Amino acid sequence: MTDQTLPKRILLGPGPSPVDERVLRALSQPLLGHLDPLFLRIMDQIQELLRYVFETRNRLTIPISGTGSAGMEAALINLLEPGDKAVVCINGVFGERMFDIVGRTGAEPIAVRAEWGHPIDVGQIEDALKQSRPKVLAIVHAETSTGVLQKLEGLADLAHAHDTLLIVDAVTSLGGHPVRVDANGVDVCYSGTQKCLSCPPGLSPITFSERAVERIRSRRQKVQSWYLDMSMIEKYWGSDRSYHHTAPISMNYALLEALRIVREEGLEARQARHQLNHRAFVAGVEAMGLSMLVAPKSRLWSLNAVRIPEGVDDQRLRTHLLERHNIEIGGGLGPLKGKVWRVGLMGAGSSRENVVLVIGAIHEALAEQGHTCPPGVASAEQVYELGA
Amino acid sequence: MTDQTLPKRILLGPGPSPVDERVLRALSQPLLGHLDPLFLRIMDQIQELLRYVFETRNRLTIPISGTGSAGMEAALINLLEPGDKAVVCINGVFGERMFDIVGRTGAEPIAVRAEWGHPIDVGQIEDALKQSRPKVLAIVHAETSTGVLQKLEGLADLAHAHDTLLIVDAVTSLGGHPVRVDANGVDVCYSGTQKCLSCPPGLSPITFSERAVERIRSRRQKVQSWYLDMSMIEKYWGSDRSYHHTAPISMNYALLEALRIVREEGLEARQARHQLNHRAFVAGVEAMGLSMLVAPKSRLWSLNAVRIPEGVDDQRLRTHLLERHNIEIGGGLGPLKGKVWRVGLMGAGSSRENVVLVIGAIHEALAEQGHTCPPGVASAEQVYELGA
Numbered sequence: 205m206t207d208q209t210l211p212k213r214i215l216l217g218p219g220p221s222p223v224d225e226r227v228l229r230a231l232s233q234p235l236l237g238h239l240d241p242l243f244l245r246i247m248d249q250i251q252e253l254l255r256y257v258f259e260t261r262n263r264l265t266i267p268i269s270g271t272g273s274a275g276m277e278a279a280l281i282n283l284l285e286p287g288d289k290a291v292v293c294i295n296g297v298f299g300e301r302m303f304d305i306v307g308r309t310g311a312e313p314i315a316v317r318a319e320w321g322h323p324i325d326v327g328q329i330e331d332a333l334k335q336s337r338p339k340v341l342a343i344v345h346a347e348t349s350t351g352v353l354q355k356l357e358g359l360a361d362l363a364h365a366h367d368t369l370l371i372v373d374a375v376t377s378l379g380g381h382p383v384r385v386d387a388n389g390v391d392v393c394y395s396g397t398q399k400c401l402s403c404p405p406g407l408s409p410i411t412f413s414e415r416a417v418e419r420i421r422s423r424r425q426k427v428q429s430w431y432l433d434m435s436m437i438e439k440y441w442g443s444d445r446s447y448h449h450t451a452p453i454s455m456n457y458a459l460l461e462a463l464r465i466v467r468e469e470g471l472e473a474r475q476a477r478h479q480l481n482h483r484a485f486v487a488g489v490e491a492m493g494l495s496m497l498v499a500p501k502s503r504l505w506s507l508n509a510v511r512i513p514e515g516v517d518d519q520r521l522r523t524h525l526l527e528r529h530n531i532e533i534g535g536g537l538g539p540l541k542g543k544v545w546r547v548g549l550m551g552a553g554s555s556r557e558n559v560v561l562v563i564g565a566i567h568e569a570l571a572e573q574g575h576t577c578p579p580g581v582a583s584a585e586q587v588y589e590l591g592a
Numbered sequence: 593m594t595d596q597t598l599p600k601r602i603l604l605g606p607g608p609s610p611v612d613e614r615v616l617r618a619l620s621q622p623l624l625g626h627l628d629p630l631f632l633r634i635m636d637q638i639q640e641l642l643r644y645v646f647e648t649r650n651r652l653t654i655p656i657s658g659t660g661s662a663g664m665e666a667a668l669i670n671l672l673e674p675g676d677k678a679v680v681c682i683n684g685v686f687g688e689r690m691f692d693i694v695g696r697t698g699a700e701p702i703a704v705r706a707e708w709g710h711p712i713d714v715g716q717i718e719d720a721l722k723q724s725r726p727k728v729l730a731i732v733h734a735e736t737s738t739g740v741l742q743k744l745e746g747l748a749d750l751a752h753a754h755d756t757l758l759i760v761d762a763v764t765s766l767g768g769h770p771v772r773v774d775a776n777g778v779d780v781c782y783s784g785t786q787k788c789l790s791c792p793p794g795l796s797p798i799t800f801s802e803r804a805v806e807r808i809r810s811r812r813q814k815v816q817s818w819y820l821d822m823s824m825i826e827k828y829w830g831s832d833r834s835y836h837h838t839a840p841i842s843m844n845y846a847l848l849e850a851l852r853i854v855r856e857e858g859l860e861a862r863q864a865r866h867q868l869n870h871r872a873f874v875a876g877v878e879a880m881g882l883s884m885l886v887a888p889k890s891r892l893w894s895l896n897a898v899r900i901p902e903g904v905d906d907q908r909l910r911t912h913l914l915e916r917h918n919i920e921i922g923g924g925l926g927p928l929k930g931k932v933w934r935v936g937l938m939g940a941g942s943s944r945e946n947v948v949l950v951i952g953a954i955h956e957a958l959a960e961q962g963h964t965c966p967p968g969v970a971s972a973e974q975v976y977e978l979g980a
Contacts, residue, residue, distance in 0.1 A: 210621050210624060210630065213624055213625065217625050220623050220838065222623070223623050228619075228620040228622070229620060231619045231842055232620040233598050233616075234599075234600045234601065234611075235608050235792055236598060236601055237920045238608070238793070240601065240914070242598065269662075269794070270657055271657055271840060273819050273836075273837040273838075274657075274658065274837075277818055305818045307814070308814055308818060309816075396838070398838060404623055404841055404842040404843075405838040405840050406794055427696070428696050428816045429665060429696070430661065430689065430692055430696060431661050431820075432819075447925070448661075449659045449660070449661040450607060450608065450660065450784070451793065452659060452792065452794030453608060454793075454842075454846070455840070455842075
């Protein structure tokens with residue numbers, strides 16, 4: 205900006221994640237009109253690369269012109285009509301948000317709950333499906349508020365057996381964990397750009413199966429949102445190219461470049477990198493005598509919830525990290541406020557360098573508060589090698 | 593982008609408009625977190641400058657995280673509840689869009705129509721208010737589909753006398769025409785970033801009067817959209833700073849820089865520039881023997897609808913302009929498709945240079961189609977001086 209210089213924060217919170225210089229350069233390319241033949245070509249390229257990261261052949265695969273929550277809303281309101289039922293799995297903020305949105309559609313939300321920090325029990329999902337035979341089953345793959353990973357395998361079979369469509373929130377997993385939309389039979393999957401895809405926030409990639417598109421086509425009434433009405437949006441992104449709203453041109457440039465970087469690295473290699481750095485981070489956390497909120501088998505690689513030790517001041521530590529080290533980590537939300545830190549290792553942020561930095565910085569900030577770590581803790585570098 | 597170089601289009605269509613290099617540089621500043629104290633300061637600065645361009649003291653003045661149509665939707669759905677009535681003025685695409693959105697809220701839209709290319713008759717508005725005593729009167733200040741300017745003076749008194757709130761669409765006027773939210777008594781006013789503010793598309797500045805905020809507070813049921821629910825969004829932009837959705841960080845950088853440029857030029861000087869270049873453009877159009885769609889007293893300065901002469905191929909001329917001159921102009925929409933060109937002179941695009949360029953290019957493209965202009969047409973430069 206003209207009158208200030210923004211520091212280069214090391215973004216290790218729940219998102220936005222660090223962005224490659226190439227993506228920032230793409231953002232500042234000269235503007236094209238939203239119906240310019242060159243922009244239409246960019247749209248095609250984005251769709252092709254989104255299909256690659258979602259691992260889907262779904263025709264209707266596009267970025268919604270809003271952040272991840274707009275994608276969540278688009279998924280739910282396009283499939284649901286007043287009077288429908290929807291089973292919503294809740295084990296954190298984003299399950300709660302889905303429940304709230306379902307209520308606003310005039311559909312009846314039915315909650316399947318698990319304690320925050322734990323995955324949803326599949327048996328309970330099955331019971332809820334049997335009892336209510338809902339139109340939709342909605343579940344969060346990667347709960348950003350807790351760091352819990354929900355296994356997707358088997359959910360679609362369960363849902364489809366009850367003539368239910370499966371909606372998956374992959375905001376914090378797409379590009380960092382396998383999502384495999386087609387292999388997992390997911391009907392609608394949405395994400396955000398600012399997590400494992402390492403693009404600035406502002407768009408929400410989303411994909412709809414043909415089954416989901418059919419559901420939209422057979423609606424009895426209009427979708428409650430004009431802005432997020434997929435039956436209109438698909439005409440702009442499809443062969444009609446008819447004007448709906450003006451696409452956020454620059455953000456689409458950035459997304460294309462971010463997706464190219466994912467493709468260059470390769471989806472599997474990128475996921476393996478997320479896993480490796482997560483393991484190293486956990487080793488560092490444990491070497492300091494701290495503990496993780498989530499049990500090992502349900503941990504996200506992209507978002508790590510670390511329990512705040514007794515007697516340590518949450519805000520003081522995070523301010524120390526931000527002011528002394530330019531490192532952003534996140535605090536807890538809702539019932540976990542003051543109880544956990546949320547350390548994101550997402551996209552370009554998931555690196556050896558960042559793990560070493562953040563472990564070292566937390567160690568220092570704990571000492572600054574007089575919190576003593578176990579004796580014999582080696583350097584952050586050594587801990588990294590140990591964990592990785 | 594990595595594998596292609598985007599040409600520098602001269603954007604003289606209905607938006608996006610040309611963007612200053614400073615705005616593009618701001619876009620590519622390093623990312624901050626959406627709760628970073630430095631970003632919160634940027635939000636404050638944006639709000640202050642938005643109040644300046646809207647000419648309002650409204651506390652609730654923010655950019656919605658979506659394009660102008662998201663702002664339109666936010667305005668209508670936050671004020672309306674099922675069963676309410678809304679008088680919607682329709683004389684082009686954007687009035688039709690408001691009518692559509694009102695229908696999706698469960699409220700009853702009542703249309704007051706004028707022919708496309710003409711302003712709405714105030715007497716008819718008054719009749720509709722008397723008959724239906726609606727909750728909302730919605731009107732487009734600058735109809736992007738036709739180039740019609742609607743006078744705002746007096747509308748608020750009319751509305752408030754019937755206990756009706758006034759919503760104004762200023763997407764294509766804010767920053768180019770006087771909007772004067774407070775002086776005109778407007779209750780909700782929204783705009784887009786990609787028109788006279790010369791920022792890339794992606795955000796929608798919006799402002800709510802205290803009367804409108806009261807209406808939102810006294811709602812009987814939740815707003816139908818979670819993403820656009822102002823009662824939640826205002827907590828993030830207000831003193832609570834509580835997380836709602838992740839703000840589009842980079843787009844907000846760009847908006848701040850674009851608003852600074854508006855302030856540096858001065859709102860009145862900027863509007864005068866829009867008026868001057870519009871007049872020069874019209875002189876050029878008429879010198880070529882072409883005519884404007886809209887009568888002089890109702891013409892927008894920011895968007896000029898030019899009648900396509902008999903025998904001239906619309907698409908061929910626009911392709912000529914794009915491919916030979918890198919100039920984008922817009923075609924007509926709906927009933928005006930094939931009948932008008934829409935030439936935007938918005939924000940940074942409203943310049944002597946661009947008027948001369950586009951008049952010269954249209955003249956050349958008409959000749960290329962064998963369309964002869966009146967004899968004695970001087971150079972585009974001379975025409976500019978004549979009109980200005």
